[in-house]
Amino acid sequence: xxxxxxxxxxxxxxxxxxxxxxxxxxxxxxxxxxxxxxxxxxxxxxxxxxxxxxxxxxxxxxxxxxxxxxxxxxxxxxxxxxxxxxxxxxxxxxxxxxxxxxxxxxxxxxxxxxxxxxxxxxxxxxxxxxxxxxxxxxxxxxxxxxxxxxxxxxxxxxxxxxxxxxxxxxxxxxxxxxxxxxxxxxxxxxxxxxxxxxxxxxxxxxxxxxxxxxxxxxxxxxxxxxxxxxxxxxxxxxxxxxxxxxxxxxxxxxxxxxxxxxxxxxxxxxxxxxxxxxxxxxxxxxxxxxxxxxxxxxxxxxxxxxxxxxxxxxxxxxxxxxxxxxxxxxxxxxxxxxxxxxxxxxxxxxxxxxxxxxxxxxx
Numbered sequence: 001x002x003x004x005x006x007x008x009x010x011x012x013x014x015x016x017x018x019x020x021x022x023x024x025x026x027x028x029x030x031x032x033x034x035x036x037x038x039x040x041x042x043x044x045x046x047x048x049x050x051x052x053x054x055x056x057x058x059x060x061x062x063x064x065x066x067x068x069x070x071x072x073x074x075x076x077x078x079x080x081x082x083x084x085x086x087x088x089x090x091x092x093x094x095x096x097x098x099x100x101x102x103x104x105x106x107x108x109x110x111x112x113x114x115x116x117x118x119x120x121x122x123x124x125x126x127x128x129x130x131x132x133x134x135x136x137x138x139x140x141x142x143x144x145x146x147x148x149x150x151x152x153x154x155x156x157x158x159x160x161x162x163x164x165x166x167x168x169x170x171x172x173x174x175x176x177x178x179x180x181x182x183x184x185x186x187x188x189x190x191x192x193x194x195x196x197x198x199x200x201x202x203x204x205x206x207x208x209x210x211x212x213x214x215x216x217x218x219x220x221x222x223x224x225x226x227x228x229x230x231x232x233x234x235x236x237x238x239x240x241x242x243x244x245x246x247x248x249x250x251x252x253x254x255x256x257x258x259x260x261x262x263x264x265x266x267x268x269x270x271x272x273x274x275x276x277x278x279x280x281x282x283x284x285x286x287x288x289x290x291x292x293x294x295x296x297x298x299x300x301x302x303x304x305x306x307x308x309x310x311x312x313x314x315x316x317x318x319x320x321x322x323x324x325x326x327x328x329x330x331x332x333x334x335x336x337x338x339x340x341x342x343x344x345x346x347x348x349x350x351x352x353x354x355x356x357x358x359x360x361x362x363x
């Protein structure tokens with residue numbers, strides 16, 4: 001995927017602000033670890049979507065615990081230097097590609113970037129961390145993107161796709177079935193572990209109000225008029241409303257990533273209830289111990305993750321429409337204050353991925 005001059009310039013500026021000298025650090029780390037399998041985490045964010053940063057921190061924790069600290073390659077670093085990095089790698093190296101909801105027709109540029117990663121790293125062992133694959137047959141790009149993804153996958157010698165919802169998993173098994181590995185795993189943001197002292201401080205905070213976090217982009221399904229009517233109803237009922245988002249500054253420097261994530265968990269944790277249609281809004285609420293009413297988005301990734309991994313959590317409720325969320329429902333959800341101990345269960349699911357990767361190491 002060729003970069004225009006404008007996109008190249010923007011990527012260079014963002015990289016300089018968020019990860020100065022990142023390409024040189026990647027090359028240095030690769031040279032320091034020659035002679036043994038190296039582990040790269042590719043496609044990490046420097047943009048303001050904190051859900052993607054949460055995925056990255058969780059991925060780094062998982063990889064560090066099982067395979068050693070990964071060499072991080074941000075999306076912008078890959079865009080500018082992907083070919084040079086690929087030339088430095090050997091067949092025994094592992095490339096982990098960040099998960100999320102960017103596989104499919106909604107975010108075309110990100111889908112093409114994923115295809116480029118698979119193509120460039122086709123000699124390495126590739127693991128795509130939990131994704132939602134949403135290829136919409138009604139999209140004008142459906143046939144071309146699906147065809148080019150199949151072509152990219154066919155070139156990969158060893159690749160393992162992991163998906164966080166059943167529809168994506170079934171779609172991939174059906175469309176990309178030729179000799180590849182597929183696993184169904186929880187969204188890896190659910191694995192994130194702040195230190196115990198963090199949660200100790202959070203539990204001491206007074207909880208009040210409703211934290212509202214509803215999408216404003218092409219994945220959102222709720223119309224502006226519906227939102228305004230809903231907000232008016234909440235105000236008439238006397239609720240304190242906190243308008244928030246999991247989209248932060250335009251650029252989040254890597255050095256501040258951990259701080260921004262903890263700050264957002266703390267912010268949500270001080271509310272009595274969260275209402276969101278963002279997948280990672282729901283997961284932030286889980287990590288914060290805040291009851292959450294969640295609505296679906298365009299790609300159905302919210303209901304997909306909820307249905308497989310969170311439907312038994314009493315503090316999380318999936319609503320089909322805003323009209324379902326009335327004062328009685330809100331009151332009932334606010335009363336659900338028990339802690340959710342889901343992380344040990346989610347980590348157990350990753351044993352199969354760890355075993356798959358270790359089998360590859362022996363080959």
